[in-house]
Amino acid sequence: MSNIVFIGTSLDNYIADKQGGLEWLTTLPNPEQDDCGFAAFMDSVDALVMGRNTFETLCGFGGEWPYSKPVFVLSRSLHAIPEPLQDKAQLIQGSPEEVTRQLNDKGFRRLYIDGGQTIQSFLEAGLIDEMIISRLPVLLGGGTPLFGELASPLWFQLVETKLLLGSIVMSHYRR
C-alpha cells in the first residue's frame, strides 16, 4: 500500500500562480502527456484523493472528466458532488490516517494524493511514500505552495530523474 504524489511545479515550488492559474503549465507542452509517463502512472493507481480546491479547479475546466479511477474529495465544507460527476467522485472526510485506512480497507491500495493542502497534510502525517515531481523552468514568485511547514525533516531516496521536453526535470522520490 502506498500514497503517491505526481505533480508539476515551478522552480519555487508553486503549483498554481498568484491568480490561481495553471496557464504557465501549458506555456510549455503539457507535462501530463504520455512522454512523462502519466498514463502509465494513472494505470498504476487505484484511486485519487484530492482537496476541494483541486476538485473545483478540475470542475472549472469543463470538457471531459480527466480521470478513469475513482476520485475521493476530502472536504468538510462541500455537501455534495455535483450531479454529472456523481459516478466519478465521492466525498470523504477524516485525517490522512483515517482516509488512508478507509480507502485501503475498501481495496484501494495505491492512492494518488493531489492538491497542495492535501499533499501537505499527508506529508505532515508521514503518509507520502513516493513523489514524482516535474519542475518547470520558471520562478512564479508567488501562488499556491506545494510544500508547507513540517515538524521535522523528511528524507527521501531518489529513484530516478529525467529530462522531459528539453526543459522539465522530472524526479521520482521514495521514502
Added chain:
Amino acid sequence: MSNIVFIGTSLDNYIADKQGGLEWLTTLPNPEQDDCGFAAFMDSVDALVMGRNTFETLCGFGGEWPYSKPVFVLSRSLHAIPEPLQDKAQLIQGSPEEVTRQLNDKGFRRLYIDGGQTIQSFLEAGLIDEMIISRLPVLLGGGTPLFGELASPLWFQLVETKLLLGSIVMSHYRR
C-alpha cells in the same frame, strides 16, 4: 557579463534548516566537491557577492577560508571585515544594479551571487543570468528560503540537468 547562482537546496527550497544549520547538506557526500563541477565553476567566476548572513556563516566555520576569488559582502550594518579576512573580503553597498555596475566597472565580469536574501534581491531586479541548483532529497519543512516573492514570473531555459552521487539533482538554468 553575467551573475550566477550556484547553490544547494532542499526539495522545499531551503538553503539552511530551521536552526540556520547546514548539517543536512553534509548528511550526503558534499555536493560542493569536484564531481559537481564546483572547482571549475569557481575558476570561471571573477568574484563573489554575498550578504552578511552568508559571510558570517562562513566565518563561523573556522578553518581555512574557502575562496580564492575576491569576496564582496553586501551589508549596511557591518562596519568592517574582521582583520584576518581583510585580504579576502571587502564590504560593498548599493542596489543589485549599483553593485553589478561597480564590480563590472572594476573588471569583475562574472559574479557568483550567494546567500538567500542577496539572491532574492538580484532575482527581483532581473539580474540573475544563470542558476545552478543542486537539490538534495529532503523536505526540511522550514528554514532560510532560497526564493522569495517576485512581481512577475521569471522564465529560464534549462541548459543541463544531471544526477550527482546517486541522489542530488543538479540543474543549470539560464535566462
